[in-house]
Amino acid sequence: xxxxxxxxxxxxxxxxxxxxxxxxxxxxxxxxxxxxxxxxxxxxxxxxxxxxxxxxxxxxxxxxxxxxxxxxxxxxxxxxxxxxxxxxxxxxxxxxxxxxxxxxxxxxxxxxxxxxxxxxxxxxxxxxxxxxxxxxxxxxxxxxxxxxxxxxxxxxxxxxxxxxxxxxxxxxxxxxxxxxxxxxxxxxxxxxxxxxxxxxxxxxxxxxxx
Amino acid sequence: xxxxxxxxxxxxxxxxxxxxxxxxxxxxxxxxxxxxxxxxxxxxxxxxxxxxxxxxxxxxxxxxxxxxxxxxxxxxxxxxxxxxxxxxxxxxxxxxxxxxxxxxxxxxxxxxxxxxxxxxxxxxxxxxxxxxxxxxxxxxxxxxxxxxxxxxxxxxxxxxxxxxxxxxxxxxxxxxxxxxxxxxxxxxxxxxxxxxxxxxxxxxxxxxxx
DNA sequence: ATGTGTTGACTGGTCGATCAGTCAGCAGCT
DNA sequence: AGCTGCTGACTGATCGACCAGTCAACACAT
Numbered sequence: 439x440x441x442x443x444x445x446x447x448x449x450x451x452x453x454x455x456x457x458x459x460x461x462x463x464x465x466x467x468x469x470x471x472x473x474x475x476x477x478x479x480x481x482x483x484x485x486x487x488x489x490x491x492x493x494x495x496x497x498x499x500x501x502x503x504x505x506x507x508x509x510x511x512x513x514x515x516x517x518x519x520x521x522x523x524x525x526x527x528x529x530x531x532x533x534x535x536x537x538x539x540x541x542x543x544x545x546x547x548x549x550x551x552x553x554x555x556x557x558x559x560x561x562x563x564x565x566x567x568x569x570x571x572x573x574x575x576x577x578x579x580x581x582x583x584x585x586x587x588x589x590x591x592x593x594x595x596x597x598x599x600x601x602x603x604x605x606x607x608x609x610x611x612x613x614x615x616x617x618x619x620x621x622x623x624x625x626x627x628x629x630x631x632x633x634x635x636x637x638x639x640x641x642x643x644x645x646x647x648x
Numbered sequence: 649x650x651x652x653x654x655x656x657x658x659x660x661x662x663x664x665x666x667x668x669x670x671x672x673x674x675x676x677x678x679x680x681x682x683x684x685x686x687x688x689x690x691x692x693x694x695x696x697x698x699x700x701x702x703x704x705x706x707x708x709x710x711x712x713x714x715x716x717x718x719x720x721x722x723x724x725x726x727x728x729x730x731x732x733x734x735x736x737x738x739x740x741x742x743x744x745x746x747x748x749x750x751x752x753x754x755x756x757x758x759x760x761x762x763x764x765x766x767x768x769x770x771x772x773x774x775x776x777x778x779x780x781x782x783x784x785x786x787x788x789x790x791x792x793x794x795x796x797x798x799x800x801x802x803x804x805x806x807x808x809x810x811x812x813x814x815x816x817x818x819x820x821x822x823x824x825x826x827x828x829x830x831x832x833x834x835x836x837x838x839x840x841x842x843x844x845x846x847x848x849x850x851x852x853x854x855x856x857x858x
Numbered sequence: 859a860t861g862t863g864t865t866g867a868c869t870g871g872t873c874g875a876t877c878a879g880t881c882a883g884c885a886g887c888t
Numbered sequence: 889a890g891c892t893g894c895t896g897a898c899t900g901a902t903c904g905a906c907c908a909g910t911c912a913a914c915a916c917a918t
Contacts, residue, residue, distance in 0.1 A: 486877085494874075597844065607814070608813070634849075696866070
């Protein structure tokens, strides 16, 4: 089932249909493995239209990331803003705002998670895209976590943030393997993810900063 | 029986030089992005030799994973075996045996980590390779962790194991981004990784199994 | 002389990209 | 209304580049 009401909902115009098909193709085979012709066929348009709208393969790739990252990050920041950083459950709520949106209906499901997982191993193109789309959000969440846990060093918080993202991305991207060992789908286990990450943050905050 | 002692150090025979070049190429561009001709050029051999030794691109890819996974897993199991699972620091030592070898001299550095990160987002080919090379080790470590933490449910341990692997792979594969925020190279921070993962495991063990 | 390792030109196919051209819709003019 | 000219989404044949894989020939050891 595809998410309705949002980006993949009205695949009536060519532009959206191309983005949907491209997201699936890049998720399945990576940037190099996906072919423009296959994307065009899946979208039901001529191959030339991809170049007309997105200025080539790189542009199409960037557009796919941009659409999804925009939705996810807007939702993240919207959930982060009203949190009282002094409350006792602030850390848990912050982590829910960070980890929840990618798992939700706007997150694009496994397809986008796989693209993200591939990007963490990616080249200069991917690095630039990650920076452009996620640096601002990363700073906001690290700052919020630092306020909510003033006892933790900034290095500990930054480490926890990075490891949390790694946890999330890999768990989502290889969710079938996670299910193989743990027996439950990742999408339903946001609480497990948060518990794990919060525990890791606690441990880092308590550890001597060597 | 094929690789001589240390893979990256004595690239004298064509076979090893090809594996080294292929590892770097697959890490940089993924399976589809790497070209056989480019690998052959980098290794200083003719393109036909790749097919002679490895029976095509898929075989070469599998051989790259096989070489590295064999070294890493042998080292992991060697470090795991002598651990007294009843000792108070057993969990920490188990995690060191799990997370340390990929960071060490036999781990292949960032190149292999990137391949692994790409595999977690990969298709059927990657899934089969992961199963073939890492399932046995995964079971061994989950069993060891369960013995060392009999209070934790098996589901909690399995989750912690999977999230730990995700943590490791993403941290290594995108280590420059980790350094950007945390200010320290990942390779020198095995202790940080272990602390984080152990904290996550503690939290999962304590949480109610909903 | 037999076998193992190695070569590099070659093949058929697929790639991303290009571009002349089609077509529906809409303005402005009469 | 009817005609004209223009715009922009869209097409698909075509191109050169590059791809993985093949193969007959060669080097050199046993």
